[in-house]
Amino acid sequence: MKKYYILFITLLSFQFSSSAQALIYRPINPSFGGDTFNYNWLLSSAQVQDKTKDPTIAKTGISKEASALEDFTTGLNRQLLSTLSRQLFSNQFGEDGIKEGTYQYGDFVVDVSPGSEGLVVKITDGKGGETAITVPYF
Numbered sequence: 001m002k003k004y005y006i007l008f009i010t011l012l013s014f015q016f017s018s019s020a021q022a023l024i025y026r027p028i029n030p031s032f033g034g035d036t037f038n039y040n041w042l043l044s045s046a047q048v049q050d051k052t053k054d055p056t057i058a059k060t061g062i063s064k065e066a067s068a069l070e071d072f073t074t075g076l077n078r079q080l081l082s083t084l085s086r087q088l089f090s091n092q093f094g095e096d097g098i099k100e101g102t103y104q105y106g107d108f109v110v111d112v113s114p115g116s117e118g119l120v121v122k123i124t125d126g127k128g129g130e131t132a133i134t135v136p137y138f
Helices: 002-017 036-048 055-060 068-096
Strands: 101-105 108-114 118-124 130-136
Antiparallel strands (some): 118 130
16 A cells, blocks of 8 residues: 555656746846836836825826916016026126126125136025036136
């Protein structure tokens, strides 16, 4: 009886051992060598999971687009500020352009100094914000 039992288990083990297959890795993301047709699917999946959207849009599904009047007002404000900044620039610096020194416009302090790569213009507002712009030498 033991012989038949051992023979049965041996035959059974041969049958199961022949059903293995090789594992092959295929990337999905096209950035890592995957199929380029997966791009749209991956992009739509990422957009659905995006949590940084405006919460009012997520609740109502309606995005707030600027009206023609708001666009006109924004454009007019930009043109006005651009004209004012050009006038201030020409009044302050004249025809010779920017010169080294420290200038104050209301709450803004503009510090102009030479740097290794060009003229460094550092703008500081009264609230602690600071921006540096490098104008390269010609």
